[in-house]
Amino acid sequence: MLDPAFLLAGVLNGLLAGGIYVLVAVGLTLIYGVLHIINFAHGSLLMLAMYAVFWLWRLAGIDPYAALPLVIAGSFAFGFVLYRLLIGRYNHGRDENILLITLGLSIVFDNAALLFFGGNTQTIDVPYAGTFVELGAAFLPLPKIISFVAALILCAALALYMALSDTGKAIRAVAKERQGARLVGIDVETVFAVSYGIGIACLGAAACLLMPTYYVTPSSGHAFVLVAFTIVVLGGMGSFVGAAVGGLVIGITESLGGLFLGEQLGQIGISLIFILILLLKPTGLFGSKA
């Protein structure tokens, strides 16, 4: 059971899955860090993006990786508009209200997908899906490695953008001090909408990277939402580094949990981590405040 090669394969597989989780979680943590809202529709929006990638492939024959720019741009626009039309209007007052609104949105998205796309599991057959790479004792599917590397590059690009560009600077200013940002002439409402758009654009990227090896159903959002929240809470709400470390840790936890506890019981690790972090250290590993 405790064959080191077996263990290594588990860790590597978890790490590869974790890379994509990082992308999902970075979007969530950005939205929280800037807007101070908990985006419960995050999983459902990822599911919609995955369907977009699927239909682009099915109807136009676009490879999921080639679809990256298109889906990222589309997701950004969708997030921006969603914020402007709906979420932004009620983003003030009790924080449960926005949680309930995003819950309502996720119910609408999940069931619209079920209504229009049906409940079947959809997958994309890419020609390189069966290619494996031998790494030590582990055989790893090539698309997972490509996706992992691409996810890290995209995260790094986003971090650079946030650090260097004017928009990034404005976003960070708003996250730190809303009133002050307004006083120095930053259009705070636009920054909010842009941040929400970037958060959803991260989901678009994650969807492109997931689809070569993963599947999508209308309930895919459910599978991801608690995972994404766990990563963000583990890393610390609003923390980029936290989301990156948390994503990799949760990827490995999930993989090893499945390995040692079985497919069913293995999922319990994530929920337990979530509960324990909230109970014992709600600021997470890298969070700054409660």
Add this chain to the structure above:
Amino acid sequence: MTRAALLCAAGLAAAIVYPLLVPNYLVNIGMLVFFTAFIGQSWNIAGGFAGQTSFGHVVFFGTGAYTSTILQVTYGWNPWLAWPVATAMGGVVGWMIAVLSFRAGLRGSYFALITLAFAEVFRILANSVPFTKGGLGMLIKADQRPINFQFKDPIWIYYLALLLCLVSVAIAWHLTRSRFGARLVAIRENEDAARALGIDVFAEKVKVLPLSGAMCAAGGTFYAQKYLYIDPSIAFGVDKSVEMLLVSMVGGAGTIFGPLIGSFTLMGINEATRWLASVVPALKNVQPLSLIVYGIMLVLIVARLPNGLMGLFRRGPARA
């Protein structure tokens, strides 16, 4: 006030006579309205009156359903005897979650998310441990005698659901008139201000979640006895949590009749979409359609009608 009392009496009389006049399938729908109003009220007591929004209330529902079913199927208990035990178990789980979460100071969205995670842990455990029979679920042997909490004539289960609903409305009514209820509302409106007024916020919150959990668990047993089958995704799935939250929010969170109004409304939407689907054959898949309507209603109500549909009837100061 007397007009309101008269209206309630008339409503109750109508509810009692109704099953005598309509075919069985409509009796069944009535039963579902009152049952959903009952579990919705259990959510409303914690989520509406005390403002502790829960996304995982199904954890109590499933605890109740599994406790009575295990006692009955595995240990041969009579379900009527197992019912109070299941109800108490719901209270115990509520107390545990309350002590853990509120001691850690979780509020608002964080509390909502941790209840979701607790429900998920219970679902995975029910799927994995041997005494729940895992994902296969548990079947209660059909033996339709009242002594077995099973009824041949649907009218009896209808009256039982009506009774549960009345009890839950009475509890909610009592909350609006008692000091305990007033303290809960104070906590909902502003926790820090409530504390400054000398309310022991932690103690009150630790009282309300067991109450709500026990009610919800009683509903779990009722559900198991009605359908004679439970499995982890029915008993601990997110759908039931959302349903409880929806009926309260739509009808009016923190109001006495909110869950009942919400339950009526949702059942109405259900039947309307079913009818629509029978007229427009392209919409053969009904379930998602009605859920889409619910989702839109939730968004609209949170955004525009904080008192839910009850807010349309009663003119008063809107709650923040």
